[in-house]
């Protein structure tokens with residue numbers, strides 16, 4: 638029987654590539670996106686790969702509770718099972734913690750944390766009835782260690798990690814597999830089109846203006862542009878595994894970061910992160 642996966646944020650990056658990758662492997666993909674007018678890139682990639690007929694485009698903003706409930710009801714009413722939910726939609730808010738307002742912090746959590754929780758919760762009843770299914774949550778290396786200038790994003794991913802780790806224990810006895818995917822830096826739209834720089838951080842009078850400028854320029858010069866297809870292939874392999882692990886790390890920089898965190902004394906690690914990011918006073 639054809640397997641069915643629902644993916645959030647499928648208009649670009651990992652979501653787009655995972656949609657095409659799964660479709661190539663014979664899955665039927667419910668590719669959801671907050672703006673269906675942005676489906677062109679996925680449509681074209683799917684057409685080129687010869688899998689357009691296996692992809693259904695559906696509207697879903699993960700911060701819209703009504704839309705989530707409607708979509709879950711629509712999918713549940715269909716005769717096909719739902720084999721996987723891939724919580725991929727997310728964005729990054731950049732700026733020093735001192736400059737980020739409550740509203741901006743909440744905005745970050747609305748998508749990256751509450752959006753994932755709401756979408757997952759909406760589809761769990763169906764997975765529970767089936768007694769099977771995978772819930773994949775795209776976290777990040779920033780869900781395992783802090784980095785300067787992206788504290789809001791880091792916090793949202795740390796929150797996801799704790800939530801997913803607990804959810805996994807609750808769902809395992811029901812046959813539902815909960816998995817965290819933790820990529821390092823990959824070439825997607827996350828730090829270009831979709832990055833949001835907090836308002837005060839853009840203010841030249843911010844006490845952190847010079848430091849954030851150095852941080853952004855060190856990011857620019859040290860950009861690690863890994864191929865995001867690696868993550869899409871990894872997600873497809875996780876979905877094929879009936880007993881996946883809790884965590885999967887992707888990218889050499891993510892593996893290196895975690896190794897340094899494990900091996901270096903914390904003072905040395907902190908010195909290194911401050912030095913590399915150029916934010917020394």
Ligand SMILES: NC(=O)c1ccc[n+]([C@@H]2O[C@H](COP(=O)([O-])OP(=O)(O)OC[C@H]3O[C@@H](n4cnc5c(N)ncnc54)[C@H](OP(=O)(O)O)[C@@H]3O)[C@@H](O)[C@H]2O)c1
Nearest residue numbers: 646648649650651698699726727777822823825826827831
């Ligand atoms: N790329 C990396 O280096 C990296 C590393 C670690 C983790 N991640 C994580 O990977 C996931 C995917 O990001 P990406 O790197 O593929 O970046 P991306 O190319 O910017 O894709 C993000 C996707 O999320 C969608 N999105 C944002 N807010 C949404 C909302 N409220 N409702 C529905 N969709 C929404 C975007 O839709 P629009 O097209 O409408 O903007 C876009 O399709 C994110 O969770 C991100 O945190 C990325």
